[in-house]
Amino acid sequence: MTLERTGGCLCGAVRFTARLKDTNFGACHCEMCRRWTGSALLGVTVPEGDVTWHGTDHIATRQTSDWAMRAWCRDCGAGLYFKVTQDSPWKGNVELPIGILDDASGLTMTNEIYIDHKPDSYAYAGEGRTLMTRQQCIDKFAVLASDGGQP
Ligand SMILES: [Zn+2]
Ligand SMILES: [Zn+2]
Numbered sequence: 123m124t125l126e127r128t129g130g131c132l133c134g135a136v137r138f139t140a141r142l143k144d145t146n147f148g149a150c151h152c153e154m155c156r157r158w159t160g161s162a163l164l165g166v167t168v169p170e171g172d173v174t175w176h177g178t179d180h181i182a183t184r185q186t187s188d189w190a191m192r193a194w195c196r197d198c199g200a201g202l203y204f205k206v207t208q209d210s211p212w213k214g215n216v217e218l219p220i221g222i223l224d225d226a227s228g229l230t231m232t233n234e235i236y237i238d239h240k241p242d243s244y245a246y247a248g249e250g251r252t253l254m255t256r257q258q259c260i261d262k263f264a265v266l267a268s269d270g271g272q273p
Contacts, residue, residue, distance in 0.1 A: 129224050135198070140173045166217070167216070204216070
């Protein structure tokens, strides 16, 4: 299975090639990810340097908290990435929504975070994933605490 995946936005103005570290990805149910994606963020983590972007003049960004930014296509509005900007072991890590990969097959959801913020209206099938509450995320990623735990 190749770990190199291509993808792009809805209108095609922004394209990318990413080299995944592995086939794992996670879901984030926090309020900001819900509002940004319309549901939950299903994201695969890739170091910033392992993504090559094309059409960068079409990318708009917004610092959405003290420690992270989000990006989207300014032409079609498709969400492109979440990136940690604050000095920390995770700085520069990019979360790519797996929905913008051309082929998101063969990946495995291994964790769900902010699980206690997930509406009871839906749930992902299957088990064996690592589930973390907001508080458990804050405890693990101490940097979050500086911004009220809101990614
Ligand atoms: Zn677009
Ligand atoms: Zn989130």
